[in-house]
Amino acid sequence: MKGQAIMAFAAIILTSPAIAQTGDMSHGQRLVRACVACHSLEPDRNMTGPSLANLWGRKAGSLPSFERYSDALKSSGIIWDDRSLDGWLTDPDRMVPDNDMPFNGIKDARARADLLAFLKEATKPGAPQQTAQAPMGGTGGMMGGMMGGGGEVPNLKNLSPNMQVKAITYCHDTFRVATHDGKMRAFWERNLRFKTDSSKDGPQSGAPALVPAGMMGDRADVIFAAPEEISKMIEARC
Template sequence: MTILRTLTALAALGAPLLAHAAGDAESGAQAFRACAACHSLVAGEHRTGPSLATVFGRRAGTVEGFARYSEALRQSTVVWDEEALDAWLRDPAAVIPGNAMRFRGLPEAPARADLIAYLRAVSAGKLAPPKTRALPDLKAVDTGQRVRAIGHCGDTYRVTLGDGAIFPFWEFNLRFKTDSSARGPRHGEPVIVGAGMGGDRAQVVFSAPQEISAFIRDACP
């Protein structure tokens, strides 16, 4: 085999390895599914964690509109590039000690490279961000989900709905939440949402926290 043919053969063998080392965005899209429960790739769409749409070149803890950063992230000087993201995805606690992200890290370097390639492709507009499951529009629910009154007695809440139905809940099984977003309930019109467990647990969602205590009444016979 001539030297030229040898070099050509080696180059052919090395090409897929180099491509893989640079990361494969399609494989990264699959890996991102594990991240999608907490992060969106749509700009301004924050969930449990901040949107990652403009992560490249941004200092950690600074995305506009996200108010739940740990103090460790806010004080960090880390700027997100490929190297910083690779280190973070490998071991977040080592990169920014004291951060609140509950993620143990990806030990496999190829998986990290694929995920970073995917984030880069979406950030550059080469791939469309994945659609995230929209939260329900609590302004559009029917009368049977709207809460008319909540009475409390002993260890029991009695929830009266807009259609007149009354449901008793053990107080530990009824949760009170707020949703101030555009899809949250109207002011003064809380909504009940099921929470599984055979129908014995539910969530009442208000538009603002100050509505909660004002809405509940002592209602013992």
């Protein structure tokens, strides 16, 4: 669902001729929002997709810190440059059949050129981190106040008390999550997801984070530092 929403959004902004006419780097900077939902421009900061830092001159599928490349991309033999990236962004599936990037491509040549002009500067070694993260990405809604603005992946090391999970109980079909601000929130069991983040942005060990997901405030993620913490935290009690 989320992937589809991102693709739909990308299709709208990337094919709009009204936007395309304004052109160049600033246009490219806006277009790149369709990418930063999945890609950071910070070296070795991998999300759904690999970091795009130092992309030009890199062999496709070769970033050692990214663990989830498709075999198709790894064995493609592509070196990323102006031409190969233009082909990739036109139609990823045509250039590398069976790749794993959930992105339809950008059909407008001018939009691709603007995006690549921006990306080339922004991914150079030592380039300042100037891109805003994507505006979409599951923040906002009734619980949106729990996170800073934007769609940024928040750093979970220093949590505000309303995001810091104290206890989780499970009764019938309901999880109740107590947070350090003294509040208790109830979730239907299929609306709460348990995840881990072992990166430097992940939570402290033993201090999982409650992060809103979706627009309505009825869904959330609890993000732990490691998988073995998950069932230890959940107490079956009515």
